[in-house]
Amino acid sequence: MSDLTKKSLTEIVSLIKKKEIKSEEVTNLFIKNIKNDKKLNSFITNCNDNAVKKAKNFDKNPKLDTLLPGIPIAVKDLFCTKGVKTTAGSKMLNNFIPNYESTITKNLWNEGAFLLGKLNCDEYAMGSSNETSFFGNVMNPVAENTVPGGSSGGSASALTANLTPTTIGTDTGGSIRQPASFTGTVGLKPTYGLCSRWGIVAFASSLDQAGPMTKTVEDCALMLEAMAGFDEKDSTSINKKKENYSKNLTNNIKGLKIGIPKEYRVDGMPKEIDKLWENGKKILKESGAEIIDISLPNTKYALPTYYIVAPAEASSNLARYDGVKYGFRSNKGTNLIEMYENTRSEGFGDEVKRRILIGTYVLSSGYYDAYYIKAQKVRQLIKNDFDESFKKVDAILTPSTPSTAFKIGEKKNDPISMYLNDIFTVPVNLAGIPAISIPAGTDNNNYPLGLQLIGKTLDEQKLLNIAFAAEKKINFKQNLNRWWEK
Amino acid sequence: MTKEKEKYLIDGEKGKWEVVIGLEVHAQISSNSKLFSGSSTKFGAEPNTQVSLVDSAFPGMLPVINEFCVQQAIKTGLGLNAKINSYSVFDRKNYFYADLPQGYQISQYKNPIVGEGKITLDLPNGTKTIGIERLHLEQDAGKSIHDLDPSNTYVDLNRSGVALMEIVSKPDLSSPDEVNAYIKKLRSIMRYLGTCDGNMQEGSLRADVNVSVRKEGNKELGTRCEIKNVNSIKFMQMAIIYEAQRQVELLEAGKSIDQETRLFDTKKNETRSMRSKEDAHDYRYFPDPDLLPLNLNKELIENIKKNLPELPDQKKERFIKDYSLTVYEANVLVSEKEISDYFEEVVKTSDIKLSKNWIMGDLFASLNEKNISISQSLVTAKKMAQLVDAISSGIVSGRTAKEVFEIMIESGEEPNKIIESKGLQQKSDPKELEKIIEKILSDNKDKVEQYKSGKDKLFGFFVGQVMKISSGKANPQLVNQILKDKLKK
Numbered sequence: 001m002s003d004l005t006k007k008s009l010t011e012i013v014s015l016i017k018k019k020e021i022k023s024e025e026v027t028n029l030f031i032k033n034i035k036n037d038k039k040l041n042s043f044i045t046n047c048n049d050n051a052v053k054k055a056k057n058f059d060k061n062p063k064l065d066t067l068l069p070g071i072p073i074a075v076k077d078l079f080c081t082k083g084v085k086t087t088a089g090s091k092m093l094n095n096f097i098p099n100y101e102s103t104i105t106k107n108l109w110n111e112g113a114f115l116l117g118k119l120n121c122d123e124y125a126m127g128s129s130n131e132t133s134f135f136g137n138v139m140n141p142v143a144e145n146t147v148p149g150g151s152s153g154g155s156a157s158a159l160t161a162n163l164t165p166t167t168i169g170t171d172t173g174g175s176i177r178q179p180a181s182f183t184g185t186v187g188l189k190p191t192y193g194l195c196s197r198w199g200i201v202a203f204a205s206s207l208d209q210a211g212p213m214t215k216t217v218e219d220c221a222l223m224l225e226a227m228a229g230f231d232e233k234d235s236t237s238i239n240k241k242k243e244n245y246s247k248n249l250t251n252n253i254k255g256l257k258i259g260i261p262k263e264y265r266v267d268g269m270p271k272e273i274d275k276l277w278e279n280g281k282k283i284l285k286e287s288g289a290e291i292i293d294i295s296l297p298n299t300k301y302a303l304p305t306y307y308i309v310a311p312a313e314a315s316s317n318l319a320r321y322d323g324v325k326y327g328f329r330s331n332k333g334t335n336l337i338e339m340y341e342n343t344r345s346e347g348f349g350d351e352v353k354r355r356i357l358i359g360t361y362v363l364s365s366g367y368y369d370a371y372y373i374k375a376q377k378v379r380q381l382i383k384n385d386f387d388e389s390f391k392k393v394d395a396i397l398t399p400s401t402p403s404t405a406f407k408i409g410e411k412k413n414d415p416i417s418m419y420l421n422d423i424f425t426v427p428v429n430l431a432g433i434p435a436i437s438i439p440a441g442t443d444n445n446n447y448p449l450g451l452q453l454i455g456k457t458l459d460e461q462k463l464l465n466i467a468f469a470a471e472k473k474i475n476f477k478q479n480l481n482r483w484w485e486k
Numbered sequence: 487m488t489k490e491k492e493k494y495l496i497d498g499e500k501g502k503w504e505v506v507i508g509l510e511v512h513a514q515i516s517s518n519s520k521l522f523s524g525s526s527t528k529f530g531a532e533p534n535t536q537v538s539l540v541d542s543a544f545p546g547m548l549p550v551i552n553e554f555c556v557q558q559a560i561k562t563g564l565g566l567n568a569k570i571n572s573y574s575v576f577d578r579k580n581y582f583y584a585d586l587p588q589g590y591q592i593s594q595y596k597n598p599i600v601g602e603g604k605i606t607l608d609l610p611n612g613t614k615t616i617g618i619e620r621l622h623l624e625q626d627a628g629k630s631i632h633d634l635d636p637s638n639t640y641v642d643l644n645r646s647g648v649a650l651m652e653i654v655s656k657p658d659l660s661s662p663d664e665v666n667a668y669i670k671k672l673r674s675i676m677r678y679l680g681t682c683d684g685n686m687q688e689g690s691l692r693a694d695v696n697v698s699v700r701k702e703g704n705k706e707l708g709t710r711c712e713i714k715n716v717n718s719i720k721f722m723q724m725a726i727i728y729e730a731q732r733q734v735e736l737l738e739a740g741k742s743i744d745q746e747t748r749l750f751d752t753k754k755n756e757t758r759s760m761r762s763k764e765d766a767h768d769y770r771y772f773p774d775p776d777l778l779p780l781n782l783n784k785e786l787i788e789n790i791k792k793n794l795p796e797l798p799d800q801k802k803e804r805f806i807k808d809y810s811l812t813v814y815e816a817n818v819l820v821s822e823k824e825i826s827d828y829f830e831e832v833v834k835t836s837d838i839k840l841s842k843n844w845i846m847g848d849l850f851a852s853l854n855e856k857n858i859s860i861s862q863s864l865v866t867a868k869k870m871a872q873l874v875d876a877i878s879s880g881i882v883s884g885r886t887a888k889e890v891f892e893i894m895i896e897s898g899e900e901p902n903k904i905i906e907s908k909g910l911q912q913k914s915d916p917k918e919l920e921k922i923i924e925k926i927l928s929d930n931k932d933k934v935e936q937y938k939s940g941k942d943k944l945f946g947f948f949v950g951q952v953m954k955i956s957s958g959k960a961n962p963q964l965v966n967q968i969l970k971d972k973l974k975k
Contacts, residue, residue, distance in 0.1 A: 312772060
């Protein structure tokens with residue numbers, strides 16, 4: 001079973017449940033891949049020895065009636081993990097070891113999984129290319145020197161390169177879906193409040209949402225089932241019954257109505273993307289769905305709105321990193337103010353500083369109404385657009401991103417062009433609704449491209465079903481030469 | 487005419503000035519746990535022993551509202567005759583300080599939980615109503631300790647996250663005495679409600695004092711200064727007197743007042759500038775995205791309303807009606823719930839007038855002298871009632887009772903036991919008294935003659951003689967009666 005690491009999570013779970021393979025073997029195979037990786041830089045922290053120990057423990061007394069029995073999982077380094085360094089991709093937390101476990105990772109461990117390592121990401125999840133990480137940029141397994149997307153770039157890269165059978169990321173403006181699109185994998189941003197935020201290093205509290213990143217839609221359903229659930233420690237968590245997404249997964253989508261928003265056809269979008277979008281419509285039609293043209297008129301305001309709301313919240317959320325209590329503290333300065341200034345100047349990278357400055361500016365007196373309040377109003381309009389559309393359709397089909405993976409350094413000094421990457425994903429976060437990106441094909445360079453399906457609040461099951469149906473017909477195949485092992 | 491006299495005015499060089507005062511009182515909510523975490527709020531614990539991951543703002547930690555604190559705020563709002571807002575919002579007030587772990591304080595800015603209300607003050611010349619602007623919930627910060635080390639500041643986060651109510655008055659107060667009455671009344675209401683213990687030594691009650699002055703009779707408000715974080719009524723009064731005088735002097739010298747934040751130096755008895763309006767913090771308030779808006783349902787509010795205890799104003803009315811107290815007496819007796827409870831327990835069994843006089847007289851004097859509260863006194867309500875009963879049933883005279891009381895306040899012994907062991911019972915046996923009186927009359931025949939011929943004053947002499955022989959234990963009423971009878975014959 002040398003290529004077991006290529007298998008889907010669902011297949012591996014099934015092999016373990018059938019006792020055809022042991023957790024330790026699975027774990028060692030992934031660790032072998034991790035050790036062979038010389039260039040991706042997708043891991044910040046390895047937990048190889050501990051993972052093997054956990055695997056052995058599992059094998060001694062295998063508990064098989066769980067969702068993720070004996071599965072090693074590497075997670076984005078934004079999830080606090082007890083006793084394991086949690087950096088958020090920042091120098092500021094380079095020495096931070098939490099003594100608590102995030103609710104989401106705890107949920108995974110309760111379902112039989114254990115930690116394989118902590119994955120690289122943009123600093124405090126701020127970025128679309130994984131180039132803002134203090135721990136260096138991550139490469140996309142698809143091609144050398146291309147970015148994996150961000151901010152969950154390490155997660156997408158590690159998953160694609162078979163360094164972890166599945167992973168989790170967080171999505172504030174597209175940080176799960178865009179890297180999924182760039183790497184030919186599946187990424188789901190759940191309804192805001194479906195997955196607890198407790199123990200996840202916060203970026204923008206009203207937008208942050210954890211979600212699964214997987215090789216298949218089936219895996220995605222399984223992972224969401226393990227992650228989701230009410231958490232009384234998160235006041236924005238939705239109190240609802242758990243759903244069996246994987247058990248109820250079906251490709252029967254007959255009669256469902258799929259909306260195509262005209263506003264998502266943007267200038268300068270590569271032809272291939274248009275082609276894939278057309279292909280997506282065709283496939284869903286063949287599966288029995290009805291295609292309906294819709295309009296989301298406020299879409300064009302989503303990006304500017306996002307870049308007011310998210311930095312505003314971030315500027316406040318990141319105030320706690322001041323060198324007083326934990327994390328990095330500069331040894332320069334002779335008083336409190338100087339200590340703050342030096343700590344935050346040395347501890348944060350440029351993109352984080354940029355967003356703190358934007359956020360501080362839009363919240364400051366005299367500008368608050370013109371920016372923050374206005375952005376909140378537009379946010380409501382964007383949400384209303386979706387609400388209106390969902391009176392007519394069950395889901396909305398769009399491209400996930402306006403381009404495929406780009407070269408490292410290509411957009412690093414052009415923040416606007418970098419921000420434009422999230423143009424199709426941010427409206428979903430602003431509206432708090434779920435969306436999934438699935439691989440839909442490749443461009444001329446053979447770089448993957450994703451399609452995004454957007455659903456109603458808490459309508460994850462339907463989204464997964466549509467994605468499941470589309471996935472079967474698209475039949476996307478990764479074609480990787482594993483250059484990073486050379 | 488008299489009204490003019492009551493007014494608190496500052497005599498300036500160029501005329502009389504009125505003082506306008508508004509208070510922002512920070513009252514710590516009586517609650518076992520903090521506003522957004524389960525940490526204990528007990529006073530006096532070792533530094534940093536009552537701190538959760540939320541209080542110290544660890545990455546990924548989220549606040550969860552303590553519903554009990556919300557109920558306490560509603561209760562207080564109802565006690566202040568205020569509007570309870572069914573919709574309120576928690577905002578973040580952003581600023582950097584070492585004892586503020588989050589880098590922001592969670593407070594309520596545009597939408598507080600409680601709106602306008604009022605407090606009635608009982609002043610020497612009648613009542614005055616002070617408007618309440620609002621009451622909102624917020625977290626306390628930690629404590630920076632600068633004097634433990636010459637070059638370092640220590641931070642204690644035990645207080646970080648403790649629930650506070652900020653109660654903002656309208657600028658309706660116009661003298662240090664009114665401020666005294668206002669704080670005492672507010673404190674009394676909250677103590678009746680059990681929503682704040684009002685303990686100023688422990689920092690449960692502090693205030694920011696806004697002071698401005700204006701020429702007498704002027705209706706416009708002057709520019710105000712805010713004196714931050716004053717923690718006793720005495721200091722509030724001192725700060726107001728100093729600050730008002732300072733402002734009058736500035737204005738009379740033709741200068742203007744800078745709107746600024748000032749600190750009161752208790753040692754030097756002066757206020758000084760902390761930061762000017764230009765340097766005022768921009769707190770960048772915005773709704774806390776970690777918390778949903780607070781939506782209170784009507785039943786909850788109604789339920790709290792139904793279960794409100796009797797408040798000082800209602801109790802005062804009832805005391806006046808039921809016990810025939812004067813307004814002054816009622817005010818004194820309801821000022822503290824403990825005192826009113828004490829009074830009611832005593833009069834349940836004992837004579838009202840005697841009880842009232844003993845509590846407001848000897849008992850209060852002893853509390854003052856010992857500087858203790860009524861609940862700390864060894865003379866419990868039960869023992870006080872026993873003493874009052876002993877007087878009204880003639881077992882001891884008022885004078886002997888004072889002797890008994892002196893022993894009670896030191897030892898806490900029951901009055902009946904003291905009376906018995908010391909043999910302090912009055913002689914109330916008419917036959918025994920008759921014998922004594924007959925002897926006195928026959929020993930002082932000349933005086934009897936003088937009395938009978940019109941020298942009424944000698945009656946006191948005979949009473950004195952009886953008391954002398956009986957060592958003061960003769961029942962004075964009986965003595966009077968028997969003496970009168972005998973002297974008639």
